[in-house]
Amino acid sequence: MKKGMDKYPKKRKRKSSKIVKSLPIISILLIIASTIIVSTLFKEDFKKIENEISRVLNPNLKFIEDVSVYAKQNYQEYGILPSITIAQAILESDFGRSALSKEYNNYFGIKSINKDEKRVIFSTKEYVNNNQIEIKDAFKVFDSMEDSVKYHGLLIGTAKIYQKVVEAKDYVEAANMLYECGYATDPAYAQKLIEIIEQYKLYEYD
Incomplete structure (x- = not known):
């Protein structure tokens, strides 16, 4: 009797042990299956969330996205490549961190020639005979990023001097x-702009 009783629990124990051992594998498979189903059903939502997280964690990407909205409008209206507009905003304003852009919404270093308009005097670096010098000059003041980018489009898109920029093939x-x-x-x-465009793949906006 004792022997029979000893064997029976052992068998049950082995079955229970097998089930317990297989539980982690089943759990992992269920998680993988659920992930595949959810990612398939909500792929676009995940992409949006991922992009939003990237924007929050990387202010440079957020700046690019913000400028791109108006850069695309300039492309529709004047034919200026969005990659060029965005790259200039990055280079001229240091991703919106310069005092001229933060305080006066001038993201392109656009100078003022009209004393009656909103303007501010700033120190700026210029090159004369390939030598860098620092001078003080007047710059336009804008009410918002949108106004700044739109004016940039108007300037490049309508001034005859910049016609070749608009007509450029790439x-x-x-x-x-x-x-x-x-x-x-x-x-x-020019080389600085090209490097910025290629580093951040801004050509994807064109």
Whole structure:
């Protein structure tokens, strides 16, 4: 009797042990299956959440997204490549961290030639005969980022001097034309824009 009783619990114990051992594997499989189903059903929602998290964690990406909204509008209205507009805003304002952009919404270093308009005097670096010098100059003041980007579009899109920028077939040519047309005095201006565009894949906005 004792022997029979000893064998029976042992068998039950082995079955129970097998079930317990298989539980982690079943749990993992269920988690994987659930993840696949949920990710398939809500793929777009996850992408939106992922993008939003990236924007919060990386202020540079948020700045790019903010400027791109108005850059695309400039493209529709004037034909200016969004990658060029965004890259200029990045370069000229240091992702919106410069005093001129933070305090006066001037994201493109646009100077003022009208004494009756909103303007501010700032120190700026210019190149004369390939030598960098610092001077004080007047810059336009804008009410918002939107106003700043729209004015940039108006300037590049309608001023005859920048016609070659608008007609450029790609961002490389447009960047070079900006320098040749006199937008900036920095000899490396075009190359800096191109590097920014390629680093942040801004050509995807074109």
